[in-house]
Amino acid sequence: MFLLTPVLAAVACILIVWLFKNAGRSIERRKGEPTGRTEARPWMDEDFKDSTDLCQVEEDADESQESEENVEHIAFSHTRYPEKEMVKRSQEFYELLNKRRSIRFISNEQIPMEVIDNVIRAAGTAPSGAHTEPWTFVVVKDPDTKRKIREIIEEEEEINYLKRMGHRWVTDLKKLRTNWIKEYLDTAPVLILIFKQVHGFAANGQRKVHYYSEISVSIACGILLAALQIAKIVLKELAFITFLIL
Amino acid sequence: MFLLTPVLAAVACILIVWLFKNAGRSIERRKGEPTGRTEARPWMDEDFKDSTDLCQVEEDADESQESEENVEHIAFSHTRYPEKEMVKRSQEFYELLNKRRSIRFISNEQIPMEVIDNVIRAAGTAPSGAHTEPWTFVVVKDPDTKRKIREIIEEEEEINYLKRMGHRWVTDLKKLRTNWIKEYLDTAPVLILIFKQVHGFAANGQRKVHYYSEISVSIACGILLAALQIAKIVLKELAFITFLIL
Known part of the structure; x- marks a missing residue:
């Protein structure tokens, strides 16, 4: 059991600011507002x-009252651990x-x-x-969607490596032996x-x-x-x- | 024990991009390079x-070999939890x-x-x-340093509230009932x-x-x-x- 080959399961976390306007539709949304609406x-x-x-001074309408009534307020309660337990837990973490x-x-x-x-x-x-x-x-989790995501990312990463990011970035990454091929985006059972x-x-x-x-x-x-x-x-x-x- | 008043200890986490050039000296540094050197x-x-x-294309000298020999490589090993345990641990966390x-x-x-x-x-x-x-x-931890930090932060925050951030920001924050007074920066035993x-x-x-x-x-x-x-x-x-x- 302890000698099993390591990598057993995977999640790729991708921080994307703006995904193209319409592609989000085919993807299951788990939380939040549709990004598709964004300008x-x-x-x-x-x-x-x-x-x-x-620097931002937007003088749009006042929205501070927005959905105030939907907020559930939960009273705060706290029990402090004994110091020894604090040390132990922080050490283990x-x-x-x-x-x-x-x-x-x-x-x-x-x-x-x-x-x-x-x-x-x-x-x-x-x-x-x-x-x-x-x-x-x-x-x-859908293989086709994962494949499409991989294609988009590899295409963008190739541009990063070949021209967008410049010589310095490519040099800095060399020791990490990375490139724009992200096979694991297909392999991983789940992408987040x-x-x-x-x-x-x-x-x-x-x-x-x-x-x-x-x-x-x-x-x-x-x-x-x-x-x-x-x-x-x-x-x-x-x-x-x-x-x-x- | 379970009814003790809550707030027992505190850490304030402050994300500061550039602190002024020389003030860092009086503060104990725990890790990293002196920010004082930064331009x-x-x-x-x-x-x-x-x-x-x-967009950055800096063509400075190649530094990829830098301190390669100081890096300690640790072999990766992994044991997967049974599914039930995975669920339990993620739930508890x-x-x-x-x-x-x-x-x-x-x-x-x-x-x-x-x-x-x-x-x-x-x-x-x-x-x-x-x-x-x-x-x-x-x-x-030093009370005088904490006091100085509080003064600097309150001064900056007052500017934020009164002019820098604009009406919209101040309005958005209203429901949180915050202001520029940060008493806890004095009270907390530790600031990070x-x-x-x-x-x-x-x-x-x-x-x-x-x-x-x-x-x-x-x-x-x-x-x-x-x-x-x-x-x-x-x-x-x-x-x-x-x-x-x-």
């Missing part, structure tokens, strides 16, 4: 916006997390959907700017696509700014990685900043 | 850069994480430094763009400051680009939050994007 803009503009919230690796060879063994649901739920507990929860998690919602919509249909959305989504990804490691699910995380096909 | 530039330029790595809250009233009870070390170590296991590990964690390293330095002293540094640091923050919750340490996380005093 397409040159990606650099959007990415820039995320980092420049400090570190040791477990320290075993996580970014694996590029992934087995096709299935994972119970309940586990996938739980890790995404855990990720959704992340804090976010102004509590906007600006993330959408999409779980893909993670979308950053640059903005959402209020109940009245108006745009609602999501502050610090990239930071918030990335924090949620950190918790997702921890949750996967807790369940000892092997994964290949993959950061994709941008996809924009108008 | 100061208008923050927007730097933030923008982080989101536009795709979700339930525990779901109890995390962003607390604004913090007790001054001490936390063993070993626990702080462990949670930062856990955060440091996060994946990062091209494995650059672009983070610096700074632990602050988290710095994003936009770039580092190679062994030969040359600048080394850190790809996707903001995403990488935020993922590490997600793991840090999980680790703190595992040890049941109550915290107030606080995202600060920018500090730049030339």
